Amino acid sequence: MTAPVRLRVRVDGIVQGVGFRPFVYTVATERGISGFVGNDAAGVFLEIEGGTEALAGFLADLRGRAPVLAQVDRIDTERLAPTGEAGFRIVASTHGTGRAALISPDTTTCAECLAELRNPWDRRFGYPFVNCVNCGPRFTIVTDVPYDRAATTMAAFEMCLDCAAEYADPTDRRFHAEPVCCPSCGPTVSYAERDGRPEPGDPIGRAVRRLREGAVLAVKGLGGYHLAVVADCEPAVATLRRRKQREEKPFAVLVADLAAARGLVEVPAAAVPVLAGTARPVVLLPRRTGALIAESVAPGNRDLGVMLPYTPLHHLLAARLGRPLVLTSGNVSDEPIAFDDADATARLPGIADGFLRHDRRIHVRTDDSVVRVFRGRPMPIRRSRGYVPAPVSVGWEFDRPVLACGAELKNTFCLGKGRRAFVSHHIGDLENVETFQAYRDGIEHFCRLFDVRPRVVAYDLHPDYLSTRYALDRGDVELVGVQHHHAHVASCLVDNGHTGPAIGVAFDGTGFGTDGTLWGGELFVADLAGYERIGHLAPVPLPGGSAAIRQPWRMAAAYLDIVYGGDLPDLAVRRRHERDWDSVVALGRRGVNAPRTSSAGRLFDAVSAILGLRDTVTYEGQAAIALEQAVDPTEQGGYPVPQDPGEPLRSTGFDLVRSVVEDVRAGVDTGRVAARFHHGLADAVVGAAAGVSERTGLTDVALSGGVFQNVVLLDAVVTGLEREGLRPLVHSRVPPNDGGISLGQAAVAAHAEPV
Structure with a gap:
């Protein structure tokens, strides 16, 4: 019999709160190993004693048989003198000084x-x-x-x-x-009408009865309150829209199980593990023809956001109701989700007829995650509940702790430490005091949980972002400004385990450029340390500034004036806005309250308005979404867009608008025009990337920015790049939209030269 060996073991990863200590106890007992296991602020610690073969098998089991929720990143061992200890035990947790537990x-x-x-x-x-x-x-x-x-x-x-x-x-x-x-x-769970007084009896049964009567209920979940109505009742959904002040943005729908989901949407095999997995996000899937759902749940949208129950309360509610249920964030539009009981009682009675709540306090406000499935892989649109705070592993070491402050819209922040990036839950749009306070609270909580004291703070170059102001107000740190679209491309590189250099395409709404204009249709050669702007869509005026974002017809006016000047053909979009057209065009020409932008998102807005799909919007990206939804999938043609090798992409927007107008005047169906626009833009992107590849030898192309949430465009670009022998890099761990910006900022800051 061999002499016993004793080891001190440190296990690093997601190993707390997942049954790891009892798992260790069970395996140690099976293998006749003595010692102990415990938690501390850094993870899980062990001392184990036994024969060499038993210890080797035990260490292999730590990875190979770990609990389903565990993630073992690293196991370190140190030899100790045997003590002859008998039996195995779980010891009390210790706190220590350095926190590294996940x-x-x-x-x-x-x-x-x-x-x-x-x-x-x-x-x-x-x-x-x-x-x-x-x-x-x-x-x-x-x-x-x-x-x-x-x-x-x-x-x-x-x-x-x-x-x-x-x-x-x-x-x-x-x-x-x-x-x-x-x-x-x-x-415990309780039910109360909007006056706040709990009602006796079965609270879930009472909630089900009120839902069937058409009531709007506030339901307390894991990360906050939802607002709920039966999803197949048009008057109930319309009431919720009116009270919540959410005119058209789609609602998510909760169904009892996978079979019920298949009754509403097409569920491809690749979507099943996402929809029914442990995270349970909202998954955007094609709506079935004739699905029994109120039209106003997702007006004018071919897709429907569906999720399965993820708490016992949701399981009970969905099973007893037996009907699909709208489940949307408990707030008035643009406010943060209510998660504190007193706050919900104060803010939601004007919306909710009743409250189904419980008395377990929520410590961190956390919205539902939203995911699309692209070519068999999840593509996050909003990364939050179910995914956070699991870190994104990176291929380098953060030499100094980093805080990346994120963007203004769809904000997340990110902490960088060791070889991990902790991207926060979805904070929202930093446009009001409540959301900004949630942002500040979230940063403090993450810094405490993960023991990060930032020495480097990265921020967006836009001076008016609240996230930028927050960064600039911090003292005793090194500040690193990161250009918005470089952060997008860097985020995509990190998402794919790539450090660059690569070709980067960043298409979004707007971001502050280094030349004083607003960028958003960018072609880069970039790595995590820097970038070169190789090409971009030609800048056009944004007539009225932010008014042009809310009123896409203004972008149509700007594009049409540049393309046609005084020879503008007779178009319906101009007739619809005859009274204001000339003054808006004049704004653009004079450059008064009309900053110039190369934004791809604003190009989508212009085409959407020209086609009569959206002249105004009630939420970000609505016009572009309408254009994507209008695409006729049977149309394979695309508008030709000649490439200038010296200035790739520059004429793309003008060429596409001219072709769109010609087809509109010829009476071509809107769906075919929308498809040809998408395919033409995709061909332009592929051609530009191929030209850069020929000059540089680079073959990897990172696709990022909110415009690449559009799966029609994304699929056409990916197909074209692959046809050219290039390797497309797309998002699968963080969103391509501004929710992924903070990860890119953290990566750029980590690779910046110290000041």
Whole structure:
């Protein structure tokens, strides 16, 4: 028999709150290994003693048999002198000084807990907070690390004897499950009408009855309050729209299970693991013809955002209702989602007829995530609940801790430490005091959780962004300004494990350029340290500044004036705005309140208005979305766009607008025109990238910016690049829109020369 060996072991990754300690206990017991395991602020620590073969197998099991929610990034070992210790135990957590422990995202209810929820003989039958080490709340209830019950909002609930016995039993799947609870000792659900007084009886049953009556309810979930109505009742959905002041932006729909989802949308095989996985985002999928859903849920949209239940409360509500349910953020448009009970009571009675709430406090406001599936891979549109705060691994070491402050719209922030980038949950548009306070609170919380004291702070060059002002107001740090579209391209490179150089295409609404104009249709050669602007769409006026973003017909006027001057053909878009047309054109010509922009998003706006799809918008990107939705999928042609090798992309917008007008005047169907526009723009991008590739030898092309959420354009560009022998890089871990900007900023700051 070989002499025993003792090792000190450090396990790094997502190993707290996922049942890792009980897993270690079980494996150690199986292999006859002695020692102990515990949590601390850096992760999981162990001392193990046994034979060489047993220890080798044990260490292999730490990776190969880890719990489903665990992510083992690194295992370090150190040899110690054997002590002859007998047995294996879980020891109390220690706090220490350096924090490096990772927090698991909130995770959907597991199959075992669902079985208990539905079993009339189980003591947790119908209990809306059933959970175990494999599922349940994590990020939204964590207040500090190490991850123990005392550092969560479950600290307010003392375990009963039965729950305490499960918690202490190494053979139970609730062994050290911090949110463990039951009807005897855990949170409770209540129902109240808008006056706030709880009503006796079955709260979920009461909520179901009110929903069937057409009421709007506020429902408290994992990361905040939702507003809910039955999705197949047009008057109820219309009431919600009117009260929420959300005129046309699509709502998400919750359905009970995958079969119910397939009744509303087409669910390709690649979408199933996203829709039914542990994160449970809203997934944008093609709506079925004849789907029983109110038209105003997603007016004029071929796609529908669908999600499956991700908490026991949602499972109970969806099953008992038996109908699809609109579930949208609990706020008035442009406000942050309500997550505090007092705040919800103050803000939502003007919208909600009743409240289905619970008494487990939410520590971090967290919106639902939104995902599209592109060529079999998820493409985040909004990365939040279910994904955050899992870090994005990077291929270098942050020499100094970095805070990247993000952009103004769809804001996220990012902390860089070690070989990880912690991209925050979706904060929203930094356009009001409440959202800005949530932004500041979020940064403080992340810095505390991950023990980051930023020495470098990266920010967008736009001087009026609140995120930029926040950065510039911080003292004792090195400041790094990052150009908006360089951050987009850098984000895409990091998303794909690439450091560059590569060809970068950044298409979005607008971003502050270094030449005093607003960029947004950019062709770069870039790496994480810098970029060269190789080409761009020709700048056009933005008549009226931000008014042109809200009124896309103004962009049509700007483009048409440049293309046709005084010889503008008779077009419906001009007739619709005859009274204001000449004054808007004059603004553009004089350059008064009309900054110049190379934005691809504004080109989409112009074409959308010319086609009569959207003259005004009620939410960002609406005109471009309408243009994408209008595409006739049977049309394969594209408008020709000649390329100038010296100034690639420059004439693209003008050439496309001229072709669109010619087809409109010829009476060509709108769907065919929309398709030809998309294909023509895609061909122009591919041709420009191919030209740069010939000159530089680069073959990787990073596609980023909100315009590349458009899967018609994205698919055509990717297909064209592959045909040219180039390798397209697209987003799959962070959004291509401004929600991914902070990751790019952090990467650029990490590679900037120290001041």
